[in-house]
Amino acid sequence: MTRTYDLAVVGGGILGLAHAYVAAREGLKVVLIERDGAASGASIRNFGFITVTGQERGTSWQLARRTRDIWADLAPRAAIPIEHEGLYLTARSSEAVAVIEAFLNTEMGEGCRLLDAAAFRAASGGMGGADLMGALHSPHEIRVESRFAIPRITAFLAEQMGVTVMTRTAVHEVAPPRLATSRGVVEVGQVVVCPGDDFNTLYPERIAAYGLTRCRLSMLRLGNPGVRLPGAIMSDLGLVRYRGYGALPEARALEARLRAEVPRLFDNGVHLIVAQGTDGSLIVGDSHHYADVPPPFAPASAEEDILQEYATALGGPVPPVIERWTGTYAVAADRTFLIDTPAENVRLVIVTSGTGASTGFGIAEKVLADLAGLKVGAAA
Numbered sequence: 001m002t003r004t005y006d007l008a009v010v011g012g013g014i015l016g017l018a019h020a021y022v023a024a025r026e027g028l029k030v031v032l033i034e035r036d037g038a039a040s041g042a043s044i045r046n047f048g049f050i051t052v053t054g055q056e057r058g059t060s061w062q063l064a065r066r067t068r069d070i071w072a073d074l075a076p077r078a079a080i081p082i083e084h085e086g087l088y089l090t091a092r093s094s095e096a097v098a099v100i101e102a103f104l105n106t107e108m109g110e111g112c113r114l115l116d117a118a119a120f121r122a123a124s125g126g127m128g129g130a131d132l133m134g135a136l137h138s139p140h141e142i143r144v145e146s147r148f149a150i151p152r153i154t155a156f157l158a159e160q161m162g163v164t165v166m167t168r169t170a171v172h173e174v175a176p177p178r179l180a181t182s183r184g185v186v187e188v189g190q191v192v193v194c195p196g197d198d199f200n201t202l203y204p205e206r207i208a209a210y211g212l213t214r215c216r217l218s219m220l221r222l223g224n225p226g227v228r229l230p231g232a233i234m235s236d237l238g239l240v241r242y243r244g245y246g247a248l249p250e251a252r253a254l255e256a257r258l259r260a261e262v263p264r265l266f267d268n269g270v271h272l273i274v275a276q277g278t279d280g281s282l283i284v285g286d287s288h289h290y291a292d293v294p295p296p297f298a299p300a301s302a303e304e305d306i307l308q309e310y311a312t313a314l315g316g317p318v319p320p321v322i323e324r325w326t327g328t329y330a331v332a333a334d335r336t337f338l339i340d341t342p343a344e345n346v347r348l349v350i351v352t353s354g355t356g357a358s359t360g361f362g363i364a365e366k367v368l369a370d371l372a373g374l375k376v377g378a379a380a
């Protein structure tokens, strides 16, 4: 059977959902097509941490601010609880404090502040390692439980936004007005392809031109530590890794110090994010290993390093591990996302920096302003 839509979105992860949401909100007739029975890629495996502070200065930081606002508006309408607001990033050396102070002096520091160790411990129910010197507090972040939020947004789009959701449907070929799928032809005016880190099904040559690779991350869920965290928590390894801080000149001295102190954590690409769910359990990660085809075999040392960093930054005892999983995402050396134009009425959109939950809605507005002429986001 042939069906007709203004816009087809390929991929049911957060990027695809963001495009479907913005397009439907602006009155387009939308079909969202997902290969699996439900999206089970990076978007449900992440922390659900919608991060503003720490995003790369300029475009990514601005897209994250816009994306956070859209999440804050959408979440209550889609019955998605906001599990946390704000970020606390701990510092345990004068070099880390220097990076935070430099960050606060940029435009990105607006609304953020440096807490002393006592203030962080008071806010976090007594958490904090022995050598804690202070913490950056950012009020801008929100956090959702992705394994719940992604299916909820999908259902909200279908039930309340008039989006047709086709699951268990692989798209083989994109040639509007014809989209060839494993369930037959779909007729469409325009198409946005959001394939995540599938580089081989649609537009493999175009994707290859960007020189992408993939990153595999190890993730853990720990038991309830018995305290309610005031927000998501990161350690000072994040000051080197996240480009909003890591690109500041002050980050070089911190990186040298941390590389000397904890070299294996750099080998495993470990930095610490701790986020708490409504049941009190903690999502804790992560590690970063890069390969075109990341082996599914994650080293036990990565998990040990994550738990070691938890103990160092937050103090003991470390709650028991109750779940473990890995996830992968696309990576480029030279950009945080890409928007490619295979044809006048088609866009290929890939987040290439592990920040899709934080920038996806802003990117979708940017893409659809260009592709469909919608007056949204910066174009409004």
Ligand SMILES: Cc1cc2nc3c(=O)[nH]c(=O)nc-3n(C[C@H](O)[C@H](O)[C@H](O)COP(=O)(O)OP(=O)(O)OC[C@H]3O[C@@H](n4cnc5c(N)ncnc54)[C@H](O)[C@@H]3O)c2cc1C
Residues within 6 Å of the ligand: 010, 011, 012, 013, 014, 015, 016, 033, 034, 035, 036, 038, 039, 040, 041, 042, 043, 044, 045, 046, 047, 048, 049, 050, 051, 169, 170, 171, 172, 194, 195, 196, 197, 198, 201, 202, 217, 218, 219, 286, 326, 327, 328, 329, 350, 351, 353, 354, 355, 356, 357, 358, 359
């Ligand atoms: C462990 C982990 C932690 C992370 N933490 C965070 C975080 O806290 N904050 C943050 O902002 N980002 C985080 N990220 C990054 C973020 O999750 C990704 O950037 C984002 O999920 C990418 O979304 P996506 O929709 O592009 O890809 P995906 O979620 O991978 O979805 C792509 C979908 O497209 C479908 N698909 C592909 N090709 C076809 C086809 N031909 N036909 C039909 N369907 C197709 C796939 O089946 C898949 O469901 C994390 C990532 C990981 C792995």
